[in-house]
Amino acid sequence: xxxxxxxxxxxxxxxxxxxxxxxxxxxxxxxxxxxxxxxxxxxxxxxxxxxxxxxxxxxxxxxxxxxxxxxxxxxxxxxxxxxxxxxxxxxxxxxxxxxxxxxxxxxxxxxxxxxxxxxxxxxxxxxxxxxxxxxxxxxxxxxxxxxxxxxxxxxxxxxxxxxxxxxxxxxxxxxxxxxxxxxxxxxxxxxxxxxxxxxxxxxxxxxxxxxxxxxxxxxxxxxxxxxxxxxxxxxxxxxxxxxxxxxxxxxxxxxxxxxxxxxxxxxxxxxxxxxxxxxxxxxxxxxxxxxxxxxxxxxxxxxxxxxxxxxxxxxxxxxxxxxxxxxxxxxxxxxxxxxxxxxxxxxxxxxxxxxxxxxxxx
Numbered sequence: 001x002x003x004x005x006x007x008x009x010x011x012x013x014x015x016x017x018x019x020x021x022x023x024x025x026x027x028x029x030x031x032x033x034x035x036x037x038x039x040x041x042x043x044x045x046x047x048x049x050x051x052x053x054x055x056x057x058x059x060x061x062x063x064x065x066x067x068x069x070x071x072x073x074x075x076x077x078x079x080x081x082x083x084x085x086x087x088x089x090x091x092x093x094x095x096x097x098x099x100x101x102x103x104x105x106x107x108x109x110x111x112x113x114x115x116x117x118x119x120x121x122x123x124x125x126x127x128x129x130x131x132x133x134x135x136x137x138x139x140x141x142x143x144x145x146x147x148x149x150x151x152x153x154x155x156x157x158x159x160x161x162x163x164x165x166x167x168x169x170x171x172x173x174x175x176x177x178x179x180x181x182x183x184x185x186x187x188x189x190x191x192x193x194x195x196x197x198x199x200x201x202x203x204x205x206x207x208x209x210x211x212x213x214x215x216x217x218x219x220x221x222x223x224x225x226x227x228x229x230x231x232x233x234x235x236x237x238x239x240x241x242x243x244x245x246x247x248x249x250x251x252x253x254x255x256x257x258x259x260x261x262x263x264x265x266x267x268x269x270x271x272x273x274x275x276x277x278x279x280x281x282x283x284x285x286x287x288x289x290x291x292x293x294x295x296x297x298x299x300x301x302x303x304x305x306x307x308x309x310x311x312x313x314x315x316x317x318x319x320x321x322x323x324x325x326x327x328x329x330x331x332x333x334x335x336x337x338x339x340x341x342x343x344x345x346x347x348x349x350x351x352x353x354x355x356x357x358x359x360x361x362x
Contacts, residue, residue, distance in 0.1 A: 025074035035078050045085045047329055048075075049092035049141055052099060052122055059101035059118050061125060069129050076133035087329070088130065089138035089182065090123055090163070093147070110152035116159040123163040127171045137179035139163045141329070142265050144184065145212055154245040157216055157255050164258035178260035181217065182329045185210045185264040185317070187309035191273035191291045201274045201288045204230060206316065208286060214262075218321040221256030222247050230286075262317055265330035266352075269309030299333045299344060307351035314359035328356060 003011045025031065038046055050072060055065050076086040097105035104115050123139070139160040148156065160181050167179045188205045190198035204226055207215075211224040223244055231242045247255065271291040276282050281290040297305040310331070317326060331352055335342040 025078065028071055028074055031071075031075055031078050034075075035082060035084070038079075038084055039082055043084055045087050045136070046079055047087040047089070047138075049089040049099075049138075050126060052091050052119075053097060053101045056101055056122055056125070059103040060121065064125075072130055073133065076130055080133055085136060086134050087136040087138065088126075088134045089141035090126055091119070091139070092141035093144055110155050110159075111149065113155055116155050116162065119159040120162045120166060124166055124170075127167055127175070131171050131175040131177065135175075135177040137167065137177055138263065138329070139179065139181050141182045142184045143181075143213065145209055150242070150244045153213060154247075157213060158251065160217070161255040161258040165254070180259045180261045180263050181213070182263040182265060183210060183213055185266050185313055187266070187269040187306070187313045187316075188272045189269055189309065189312070191271045191289075195273070197274040198272065201272050201286075204286060205272055205288055211320075214321070216247060216252075216255045217257075217259055218262060218324065219256075221252040234285075259324070261325040261327055262321060263327045263329045264313075264317070266310050266313060266328060267331065267333065268303045269306035269312075270304070297344075297347075300336050301334045303333055305333060305344070305348055305351075307348075307355040309355075310352050311355040311359045314356065 001011055001013050003009055051068070054068055057063055057065065072088075076088070079086045091099060093099055098109055100109055100115070101118075104112070104118055107114070109115060127137075140156065143153075143156055145153070164179055167177070171177070186209070188202050188209075190202045192198045207224040207226040208230075211219075212227060215224045216222060228244055231244050234242055271293055273289045273291055274287065275289060277289055277291075281292075282288070283290065292302075293304065299305065310328070314326060317324075331349075333345060333348045335344040
């Protein structure tokens with residue numbers, strides 16, 4: 001009984017027993033409001049990420065946050081009830097411990113091969129718990145190549161592939177869903193379209209930023225040749241050893257083809273050149289100069305609005321990886337100046353959608 005007058009606490013009443021009732025989705029009052037807002041916008045798909053660190057706080061099945069799992073089950077089922085398709089990511093890196101359970105973050109994160117097996121165990125638990133509500137799965141959402149070592153990236157690819165094969169073998173037939181990975185893919189354009197050196201730099205950046213994780217999955221099953229050749233060259237002149245792991249034949253069989261679609265996040269486009277002009281925007285590692293085109297429209301945080309960059313990116317993906325279905329999972333820009341009449345966002349979305357539609361043209 002709640003002692004509202006004196007102790008303000010729950011007090012036990014002797015001799016009284018009640019049965020514990022099962023949880024119901026109506027316990028989460030916020031869900032209906034959230035989903036009604038999505039309905040007002042005529043949303044057909046809703047993409048959200050699960051919190052691995054909260055679902056399995058110890059990094060294994062010895063402790064499960066059943067309340068949070070039930071919340072996700074309710075949220076996904078309520079989305080389906082109003083004909084909105086849930087698109088669910090198992091893991092999305094965040095600043096705090098990369099959104100990994102503390103025990104995994106503390107012992108090397110993705111550098112540690114044990115994180116691979118922990119991820120597969122977590123994925124299996126999520127497929128069992130939520131798979132009947134979820135038809136679109138994302139293994140990893142935007143793993144940032146800027147913050148990954150080559151060893152971590154190697155383990156991340158294996159974790160993704162193992163989760164994909166697990167779904168394919170044990171869950172696909174009964175749950176009839178699709179599963180893939182989301183890669184961040186901003187476009188880069190040569191500063192001088194007639195410069196062979198600038199074009200070479202552009203190709204290098206695209207392979208390091210997108211091809212590194214895409215080529216093993218969607219391409220030939222190995223890391224991009226441009227990448228390996230560049231690192232070999234750097235290792236011969238630098239004090240540092242930039243070691244890109246070799247993918248074994250068994251790993252190649254595991255990783256290559258572990259996708260149902262190509263999913264990407266795209267936000268902006270950058271000009272690049274080979275000549276060093278501004279030390280603050282020069283990448284010594286890749287020997288590339290980042291260049292800002294002052295004629296482009298920019299957001300308050302200096303992100304460039306370049307709609308045609310999305311069309312060029314989509315064509316690049318298609319030319320490299322064939323006629324795989326492509327989903328743009330995230331796209332947008334900041335507009336802090338106008339929170340209500342955010343004309344920049346409206347302009348951005350209209351024009352980027354228009355360029356995506358152009359990308360379908362032969």
